[in-house]
Amino acid sequence: MAPDDRRQDAALLMELLEEAKAGRGRIAMVTGAVATGKSELLHDFAEQALRHGALPLSATGSLAERDLPLGVLSQLVRNTPADEHRAATLDLLREGARAHLSRAPGAESFAHVDAQIVDALCTVLLKLSERRPLAIVVDDVQHADRASQLCLSYLARRVRYARVMLVLSGPDHHAHPHPLLRTEVERQPHCRPVRLAHLAEEGVAERVRQREGAQAADRFAARCHELSGGNRLLADAALEDLRATGEPGEKYADAVLACLQRADPDLLPVARALAVMGEPGAAGRLLGRGEAATARAVQALAGAGLLAGGRFRHEAAASAVLAGLDTSELIDLHRRAAELTYQEGAPAAVVAGHLLRATHAGDPWALSVLEEAAKQALRDDGVESAIEYLKLAWQACDDERRRARITTTLVRARWRIDPGTQTGQLAELTEALHQGHLGGGDAIVLARALLWHGHVADAKDVLGCLGDGGELDREAVAELDATRAWLRSSWPAFLPHLPEPPAEQAGGAARSLGADRRLVSADALASTLSEGPQEELVTVAERILRGSRLDEMSMDAVECALLTLIYSDRADRAAPWCDVFVSEAADRHAPSRQARLSAIRAEISLRRGDLAAAARDAQRALELVSPESWGVAVGAPLGILLMAGAGMGRHLDYLRQAAQPVPEAMLETRFAAQYLYGKGRFALMSGQPRQALRDLRLCGELTCAWGLDVPEFVPWRLDAAEALIRLGEVDEARGLIETQLAGCGKRSKRVHGMALRLLAAASEVRHRVMLLRRAADLLRAGGDRYEHARALFDLTEAYHAIGEHRRAGMLSGRAGALAQECHAGGLIRDPARARRNGQVNGQVNGQVNGRLNGHAGGQSPEAALSEAEQRVAALAADGYSNREISGKLFITVSTVEQHLTRIYRKLNVSRRRDLPAGLAGRSL
Template sequence: MTSLRTLLDEAVAGRGRVAMVTGVVATGKSELLHAFADQAGDVGVLPLVATASRAESDLALGVLGQLFCNAPLTEEVRDGAMDVLRQVTGIACPEGAEGFAQADAEVVHTLCSVLLSLSERRPLAIVVDDVHYADRASLLFLSYLMRRARYSPIMAVFSQADHTGNTHKFFPTEMLRQPHCTVVRLAPLSREAVLSLAGERLGHETAERLVPEWYALSGGNPLLLQGLMEDYEAGGAWPAARYGEAVLSCLHRADPALLEAARWLAALDDPELVARLAGLDGIAVPPSMGWLEAVGLLESGRFRHEVARSSVLAELGADKRQQMHRRTAELLYDEGAADVAVAEQLIRADFTDVPWAVPVLESAARCRLGDGEVAPAVAYLELALRGCADERQRAMIAALLLRADWRVDPNGRTALIGELTDALREGRLRGGDAAFLARALLWHGRLGEARDVLDLLKGFAGGGPGTMAELSGTRAWLRCSVPGMVPHMDGTVTREPSEAVLPMRMSRRLESIRALASVLTDGPAEELPATAERILRGSCLADMSMDTVESALLALVYGGQAERAASWCDTFLTQARSRGARARQARLTAIRAETALRQGDLARAAALARSALEIISPAAWGVALGGPLATLLLAITAMGRYDEAFEQVNRPVPEGMLQTRFGLHYLQARGRYQLAVDNPASALRDFQLCGDLVVRWDMDVPGFVPWRTDVAEAHIRLGDRDTARALAEEQLARSGPGSARADGVALRMLAAAAEVRHRPMLLRQASERLQVSGDRYELARSLFDLTEAYHGVGEFRRAGIIAGRARSLAQECGARPLSQALSDEGFPGDGYEAEPSKVVAILSDAERRVAGLATVGYSNREIAAKLFITVSTVEQHLTRVYRKLNISHRSDLSKAGPAML
């Protein structure tokens, strides 16, 4: 304003001046010109003001007419000027604005004389905003006038925005070459200016807090800043609607080509790709990007905020966007761009009407899956499936889609299973995909259909190395997971594939599944930890089958290496979470829960198992539901949460689950619950069924499901010590590498079936083995029994020491029933008399029930009948009660009778 006022003073003194105010749109040019016109009028200068517009750029003399019509002239001067304008318009109108170039020089001279003579009476300020939109005739008049007004009291101020596509290039050129013309360029606001404006409107404290982000979002553009402040004043999230409107206003004020460039950038969201499209639809990309940066809409080639981009997209419309993406896809394909880049455009265009679209989408999906990016791969395959007309190719795409979605939700594409089964019967499905189909059917418990598919796999015998590897891997997986189905693959694998000709991914998968099968059949070999960890080190969830990782982890778990498995499991869980592979995350979480259980961390095992069951639905778990469900049931039973355990026992499970490895875990867990609630007969049935299946399937190894010790414990609770002893000894005879946990439990059962004097030695051995295994819960149980054993032989001091350690372990594990039985007042020394108020903390629930009935005079046989247990079990409970209360006769129970009742 100071510069313009200086020029005005010079013009008033008789030295005509011209000012060209330039800058990108929305930097305040119009505000400056309007304010200048007002101030000129205040100092006695006559302002003639006009605003050009794109809509009137073809209206001959439209701007010049505004100058005279809007000016505060006398009626005589205005009428004279309008008469001249009407004469000139009459000449110009028949031929448009170009016709004025041929107008009579006398008419032009007359019109200019009106203004020059007017300036002699009063200095003039001619102000034209957005002169780049002015009609050609008006511009010719103005240039003619200003060449003759160099020594007249006339000042002209024209505003012109950068990059507006002015078609009348002669006018700014003509003005700038005049020696009395000055350029005034407006730049975006500085950070300090933004702070000042915001502070005036919102207060200094608010401005100090918000301006850093607002400056980054507006680039100093006053119009964008105005939108941000209005959004803030409206409340809620910002930037929002008014900021978006300001973005569109900036674009619509600019040249249409710039608007089109912004639309392409909004649609593609990739400045490099937009730059490659230079020339498409006449887009001048590099200069357009520079202007969009200068106006404050872009930073580093991208919109400063998603609201800006989404506003441009919303105005663009869905049909137009799809056309842009389609043209981009065609261009990229013609240039030989990567399949993923082309597929991205095809997805956004929802377009497959060219022969190359479906193959590109399939190839791009495989690339995405190799990188662990499941969601885009699924989107590509869905579009490819919709656009595929070839039945054989459609079957391949459907199989790949089923595999891809399996990583997220195994229950999400069950409709494809039926379609693929039909394709297999019709010979349109290849061997590897057919093998996966069989596994999918087994996962969902559809055993009958799976048998049919497995029988059809014989048709692929003798195929190439890849097919043979798939079939061999499927057979090994069946051996580990659904052993009863293995016979249906007899004759399918005619030869084992040579690993030398297989891809590393496939070779490693085969090695991992075979390692697990070996552990379940023969027990862990000495080299197992090294082999499993080598496989895991070379594996990644992005490009490896889940089978590879899962099989190697389970081989470690069943091989007695739970701690190592837990560490690796945490690593792969991080990968699964980062990639959004929910099904893989759930399966890894279930394995991690099992490792926690085998380490005796009951609370963590329960939490992880519950999490695994929540990440994907029970239906998505299929028959594998038995895995995390068993872990949860074992953990909460050991923690004494019997009501929760009862709910889990009553949870519906798939019918085919008991024909799988997962069903064995479930039977063991359900039996443990039955023991805990004093129902040993039902527990025995579950344990024996589990044992029968383990033996039949040749999976009878100590590190998997040591069912003999569970059966032995049930027999002890039923009073059959001889059978229990034989089972424990048989389990110990199967000892081998990695069986420390099973050996320790077997020794504990052997001690329970042995004479009292032999128990301490056996329980010390059990505790040593369990210490090695790392299972703190089983170690706490062993130490509990050792405490009782020391009491039984009268070594009370040792009993007290062991009881303290057992109690600490039980509390650490979260085993509430065990820690209650090992309370500070438990296992008293010689001369102890139980206080009635402390009996509850000393005795278990079962012991308290038996002792309570004995206190009021029931015989052992009557107690057994009332509690539905054997007489031998009653005698065992009473023996423990006598030891814990340090009494020797039934009559002494009366001292604590009320508390027990």
């Protein structure tokens, strides 16, 4: 309805009233769906009629009073003036009511309303109109009692030449296929139909604008129309909810119920069935109604603005319709819906949804449906739904073997969200295993879950039962192979407790693609940790990552492949893969996987020298899944968090994590090495070298005992050596450093550079500069900016120690900038270094940064130089003398001097110390 249509309707009624006042009686039949404004229009008309000299007589039909004889007519008569006719009229009403009540059971009302009484009542009204024009207004006439409807139809035939305006309102014709008055009234030549419609979108916008202003109309009008279809009641309620919360809520739900209460009672069952089934055809079949009857009801509901395309406009509407049902009624409705959808071959998720709402799975077919629905939900990342399906199946299942299988699936589903919620199910599965109800593959999954939580004795017991169980099926053998590979890298001390498959099955079982990837990936990680990086293993890891999607069985494969890259010094190549899988885990609503991948992302950031990112991701890993739920694996994110916190100089912020208790069983796992290394680094940076040494030596003992002593994993010897240097045990420290250098050779630039930095600290002053230059060069190439910054700070101090203050000054700015980039507050705020270098560094940094920031046009310094000049300028900025530059570049000293003259002129500087800081580091 356009905004001005209502004014046109009101004007039409007033025109008819004027004709009636002139003695040409008129009838208006006002129709429309629920909340199209019929009552409002009739009320306004009655007010206008009074102001224009007519006597308004108003009545409203009510479903609750439908059996009250002559109730509506009584409302009209009681509004007439108190004169000599009124007492007689009331007597007629009472007589008519008595006649109605005396009718025989089952007889029609009309047969027991005396025609003379009807005539007398109508005559009273007609005589009254001779003295003053009447405006007789009856709202919701479809709910009027039958006797009153008979009187109104009688009156309609007699007002054509009377001063009477009769206005009746009712619903659309299609909602009431057999109306009592419509045929009789609408066929009268003096009757005019007035059809009301819902508001169009511009009408809703105008309504919102009038109530809340133009800004609210711009924000909410389109959404209000979408939720209401122009129904005024729904639109107003939607507006209130949208302004309060941004979504349809309580007000909207109440308005939906109000619309249904004012509509035909026969529509409510259809609305409820539609809320349960979702589409009209199924709703009709659920109620056992014919297609025609259902279609009429759906059309009426759509006309009321409740439906769009045969469905409720919002879930809040469907929920409101069902909220009025008793629990038993709602359960019965969903139970019948489950049977119907199953018989009609609906998808498992649809049938299972009804079973859930009915809290019933007692039918023979129900368990299979719930298991299939859970399987599909897990595949489509609906973990919460899968858990609910499995819980209901578990409650309904009385077959012990099948129940154990359901419990295993439930454990796996819950593991995706939080591994710490499995305690009860693990105990149940252990009992099922002892009773012979748990298969081999599921038993191995159970053992791994027990190990995760540190229940070592229980895991041994489970595997002992498995070893005594005879032949294993193909799935169990594949699971056993993958678990053995996983134990090699994660829990090597537990390997002897894993049963061996029968000789004829060992190594010969056919495996699925997923199981094969898990095995290959775990083997790659185990080999990397025991033998060191190998290019072919890097290739294997990347191939696995390229072919993996983060489903239920691939998480272990993805995790092992990423760690293989990290421990092969390929953190830069692991980073983009990890980011992809972190995003996928978030999309798939799998907090447990997000946490494990966040811990890996934290380790990548740590090895690339981004301390803030490492701390953030490690903290996120511990928030997504609580430390208790991390089980023995908590050592990985906790160790990374402590290392990052120490590097940032935020020891006080992470004291709680440093003192956090960890499972005792963790000391038998790879995660203990990561935790002890992080804890040792934290103690070392906190000024507790003896405590650090204890943790680092224990870390070394464990990794050596397990055969995982590769420096690319945890170079514990280097941090132990640093602790010894701080304790004055330089000779012992040098021995550890040399052992580490011999162990890693030159395959790891990162570890090699770290070792050379510490070797410099354990060497004579005159040798330190050379060692630290090499260390800085290696660490820059290795991609660890934090360790690179440490080397540059040490190199700065080494230059000071030999009196090369100018070179020290040149490097200090670069070291500070790199430390800031890494968020390495622990390096920047080192008090001893500040005392040694503060004054010189401050002067030099101010001059160098001033030159760089003030460079003409914002252009980078090297852009103005030739390639040869850039090489000379970089070495000069790093503090090399002309002769040293000559030797490094194989040119004469004179050529160096000529290059420098041109460099100074192009960069507008007069001396070496004024060269821009951006050139420093290019020579390393």
